[in-house]
Amino acid sequence: MDWGGVMAETASTGTGYTEEHARAGIDAELPAIDVWPNQFRGYEISIAIAEYTSICPKTGLPDFGTITIRYLPAERCLELKALKYYILAYRNLGIFYENAVNRILRDMVAACQPVWAVVTGEFNVRGGMRTVIEAKYPFPPR
Numbered sequence: 184m185d186w187g188g189v190m191a192e193t194a195s196t197g198t199g200y201t202e203e204h205a206r207a208g209i210d211a212e213l214p215a216i217d218v219w220p221n222q223f224r225g226y227e228i229s230i231a232i233a234e235y236t237s238i239c240p241k242t243g244l245p246d247f248g249t250i251t252i253r254y255l256p257a258e259r260c261l262e263l264k265a266l267k268y269y270i271l272a273y274r275n276l277g278i279f280y281e282n283a284v285n286r287i288l289r290d291m292v293a294a295c296q297p298v299w300a301v302v303t304g305e306f307n308v309r310g311g312m313r314t315v316i317e318a319k320y321p322f323p324p325r
Contacts, residue, residue, distance in 0.1 A: 205279070207282070216290055217261075220258065227254070229251065231250075246306060247306070284303070287318075301320075
């Protein structure tokens with residue numbers, strides 16, 4: 184396994200996860216996230232998207248959860264209708280939870296360039312486990 188990045192082609196645990204599974208959905212084409220000019224400073228925006236769905240790239244089973252985006256806007260704010268279409272595009276996308284949360288953060292930062300941002304994914308229980316993933320901007324040094 185390559186603990187510094189993406190998993191090696193097949194994990195030594197015999198799970199059969201491949202590099203293709205690990206990278207699924209990361210660069211798929213999705214609708215653009217529109218923005219609008221911010222008129223104020225020093226306030227936080229929190230957006231909860233309670234009906235997030237995507238597909239597991241290995242099993243093809245649906246995944247469900249809540250995505251919360253928190254950010255301090257700088258010059259631009261996320262336009263909510265465009266954000267809704269962007270999130271809905273995940274419905275048929277094969278992508279792991281971890282990649283989805285980090286991709287959403289990457290795409291929203293590229294769109295609005297906030298002072299800071301946090302994207303949290305709270306995924307429904309599967310196999311008795313509930314998963315919560317959080318990605319932050321500015322990104323930590325590598």
